Amino acid sequence: MFALSKVLRRSQSLRLGAYNAVYSKLDVPLGEKNVAFESNALIHDKCKASPRFYELSWNSSMGRRSLSSDAGAKTAGEEDELTTPNQTSGDTEDEGDFSGDEGDIEGSELELLVPDSEAGKIVVGKRSSELFKAIVSVSGVDVGSALDKWVKEGKEINRTEFANAMLQIRKRRMYGRALQMTEWLDENKQFEMEERDYASRLDLISKVRGLYKGEVYIKRIPESFRGELVYRTLLSNYAATSNVGKAEEVFNKMKDLGFPLSTFACDQMLILYKRVNKKKIADVILLMEKENVKPSLNTYKILIDTKGSSNDITGMEQIVETMKSEGVELDLRAQSIIARNYASAGLKEKAEKMLKEMEGESLEENRHVCKDLLSIYGFLQRADEVNRIWKICEEKPRYDESLAAILAFGKIDKVKEAEAVFEKILKMGHRVSSNVYSVLLKVYVDHKMVSKGKDLVKQMSDSGCNIGALTWDAVIKLYVEAGEVEKAESSLSKATQSKKIKPLMSSFMHVMDEYVRRGDVHNTEKIFQTMKQVGYQSRFRTYQALIQAYVNAKAPAYGIYDRMKADNIYPNKGLIALLAKADPFKKTPLSDLLD
Template identity: 50%
Template structure:
């Protein structure tokens, strides 16, 4: 890791403590030494994370569940058809959850004519400017034996068809189904869980898991228990997931179960809980895997980049070889910091270790080049992604279209979309809508949307969300309202992505109160948890108006929804006080209580707020 840590000297908070320098002497594999070096510029190790390494609620009841149709996912995993490459080394999803250790001849990937999306957003933050929230799929299907990825077809088991065909309770459906002589197998359960997760029917997936365990139709193994933990954490929260873990038999309460909970904690950006879980895993004697370390990297990428060096040092100490996803996170950290030379050094180290960059990773590099203004380098990467003929690799268009749009290359967007237009899949349509939206070609974006609807029998809110985001970005309120009305007429359930776009539509039009009322209705109906960005867009809208009261209300709502306060929220909240010229009494103390420490920008904002506070006090004394 020595090379990669050195490349980060330009980032903040550099320095090397005695504790860290002791570990630098450990001999390990070259790959981890290169990584460690890239981050040698960071500050001393954080005792909370490394104390176990360097120094040597309520119970849930599924009978109370509402018919949620979309819930959140976490971590940064692309869906199964994000690429036709071998991305098995991406470790930010749970490839083993609910996947039996038998040969499954068909999986959910590869069906380009499916009625719904099978992939999610990518890792890189450039996909969304509000980079603290991503709707990313957790589950990846197991690699199929005996088939190439290009020929895999989606399998829908009889159990899946029965569950999706009726809104009745899972137990009633399956009890009747079993009485009719049908058998329940691990393979059927695996395919059913994958399909329910893909559709984000997490409540029904949890009910299925509960029924399977109580009815004992299959023998639960660790992956089944881990999947159950994941679903409880999604639907009911971390505390109830922890409670369930205590009920799991000791022989199945292993690393997979705990790392599942760890990843859910990372999704919520709950640093203290994540670090406590990580140390608990060590105290229980569970192996420290690359997956767990990657989760920490993902967390610190969002919350505290100076801790990344500590994770890399730990990986070296534990002799953990970096995975493809490890490099992906580090490349994104460098790119977001505008440290292009450091990013390129990470890429060189990755190549030297024989790790082949996936299409997703190359697209991430290209986006960072675009952001840094290096258009020539970005286009070189895009040509590498495209290969010799886009007609032979049309699936890469989902990455090419929005990046070419960010470069202002309308000609390239048109060329690539023309290849896909005759028979596009969901991802290609969404990419085209996004690309045309960036280029302000609204008519073209609407045409791509219509093309997408032509190819689906049952449109979901995800189909509408892409165009709704375009309308929101261009403050086209009238068109947005019409699209929402059209969405309602189709009978599709509106989920978090659509709520987010709708909220931003009204905030962008200056109707912050209306956006707030929409979100309030969503929460009261208990149809799923809104995204972080939905709350934040409203809070920031109030902050820009100097509405301290409502900004504080949204800040509290975010905490109640489980979103841990961070720099982003505090910066926006402080902006409300500054705009209103109101004294922000005890602001530093509030931040400290939430374990949030100001960066340079926020410190400057606090200094300005202190000036307002002093002038207010002076006025009282006059």
């Protein structure tokens, strides 16, 4: 554990040193520089007039732990993730997978809803439960009627049966249906409610109807059932939506309520800081070390991906070695993360070596790895491997393999093969969700096949599929790629006005980047403000685009630095140079003569 925090703090101090050097070149009063760096690499704000930054305090005599920040604070120059957590439609039909194959469910979600003491009672096999089949056989708004029919036929709904069906529903991210199941259970009292039942419903309300509704519901939970599991659920949802202030508030409240610091809670903070402020990750690890909280396999996977996605391959490999020295073995998910990061870093040989380890001696016996192999080999543009793996899957393709194959064939420029896989999915006999269309649509977008993309959208609409955030994103990008930014903005406006979904951040950026390229300051500002209105916090990436629009338009950006400061955005070296170009008061040869 000590070795782990040492690795993280060492690489963090290097980054912070470079950041401080950049800031010293910016003409900002000393009291307004964002941080002073202590020997333990923790961050403390020294300027009372400025917004408070992330601060972690520890008092061993009182046993107090605390994480606090102003929401939205960013590390300098940090790129944002342009995706959001899963967003589902309210009580209408979900965009979940209706195939017979089980999708992935995050380990943290399973840990959240199925305590270790109960794990043995929940059987998550390959066969779908009969109750699950009954629920998915009806439309999304008729879950209650399906359950009523089940009981009317004299079939029992006990805790184990209900939990198995719930897990299989969640695996397909059919959260609208899952919420209706919990509402029916609350009304019909088939068995006595326990804390995890309330936690499950809180989680689903937060996912489907928003965290505000979740906050309202938690007040209705009987106090005797408002325990650690309920607050862990709330913390998980705040972390998933990158709500820094609320997540830290719940984290601290759990301590105030006397709950012990858990690996799960720390993992949620790591997930959060991975998105919004990677410098804070070392602080969380240090806190775990001080309270003797042992990192889980999930903890290591978060850290491995954090290092890898930052292109710090050496740091990633050090985390892996530390993990192995602690006796924690890599699972398939960890291996996949490592292979993807090797591939992204251009380390083809290392990536392929890891993929061969994942495959094992027999791919037919290790069929479950095919999805990841197809995806990563596609990224590496290994057409021979993509064809080899798909040949094994082709006779009886699984749903997730099929989606991965469509994208993989797109990556190796075999659009016809991608289309053939799509047609095969349509003939699988299951109701096809919009996700399937979205995947093929992405292939068309990447290959600038606008006409085919438009035809696919029409086919999708005619099939009665609900259009979700991923599909809107692909449609918007399609129009931008076709040079029809006005239609792209119109589609974005429709998606924004929909009550069922929240457009992805990338959807806004597709349109915004095109206006930036054109030097259209008015429309760039309009998209910038709309993003704020729908709930996206201003980030480094969005300000970078906005300033570039002013530069391209050769227009002065009045007050832009004050706007950034208000949003806790502080520039790196590149953005400082960009700001200088948009400075309305910058000196020119002509201004020197006039002076």
